[in-house]
Amino acid sequence: MPELPEVETVRLGLEPRLLNTKILSASLVDAKPHKKYKDLELSVGQSIKAVKRRGKFLILKLSGNLDLIIHLGMTGVLAFEPFEKHTRVKLEFANENLYFQDLRRFGRFLVVPAGNYQSMPTLHHMGPEPLADAFNPKQFHKALKKTQTAIKTYILSQRPVAGLGNIYVDEALWRAKIHPKTAANKLKKAKAHALVPIIKEILSASLEAQGTTLNDYRTVEGDSGEYAAALQVYGRKGLSCHRCAKKIERIVVAGRGTHICPNCQKLF
């Protein structure tokens, strides 16, 4: 599913084609106006002045002091060629159209006043970008002190750091030898510190591979990401841990399928 490397790959594909183009029409296709598809008509006649990303959200900065916010959810795909099925949104430009496909309708596509994210709590309270200097060991350790929530759950909340979803959080915790149920404020300082460069390395490597394609995710050009081959725990239930050869297990944390090596990741 689209997490930071996937969304950034999509952003890079969109930017050169959307910059300084005018939205001629914005229409819902097999979707009704809803909290997740809102105020699209306000984007009509506006020009796209920047194509940004914050965590897993794409933010198109529009000329009329508006932001067009796109979240790919689990199955969202953007492309300039029409899809056969599950198209939800079509944006028309002078020379081409942008289509949004979303099989399971977990995605969002909405227009808000620029920078006004009050109605989007996750975006509003989002932590630092993981590849930026603001995400550093000292600050991360400080953030983890704020709650006793399980470390995996807290990272998924986007508050201590932005952009990680179920795949990369499992990968990072395995690399750092941290059990996902460890209370955030109980994590040893050394472990918290170690997790920071690990997160940066995993996300950078995945971005280099254009992300992880398991099922739906595609680049704007329709290509698959190649990072799936590098996954160490996610989707490897019953297979051998690449570090100690014990079998990878699948547990549930905060209602999410969670992959761990029971030998490398002990809960203290």
Place this chain on the structure above:
DNA sequence: CGCATTTCCTGGTAGC
């Protein structure tokens, strides 16, 4: 406020 649980949504698949 903090934290846990439920909801949304649909194609694939396990089980009978």
Place this chain on the structure above:
DNA sequence: TGCTACCAGGAAATGC
């Protein structure tokens, strides 16, 4: 074979 039940999960809503 054909049906039902359940699973996947990001973010918001709801519950306590």
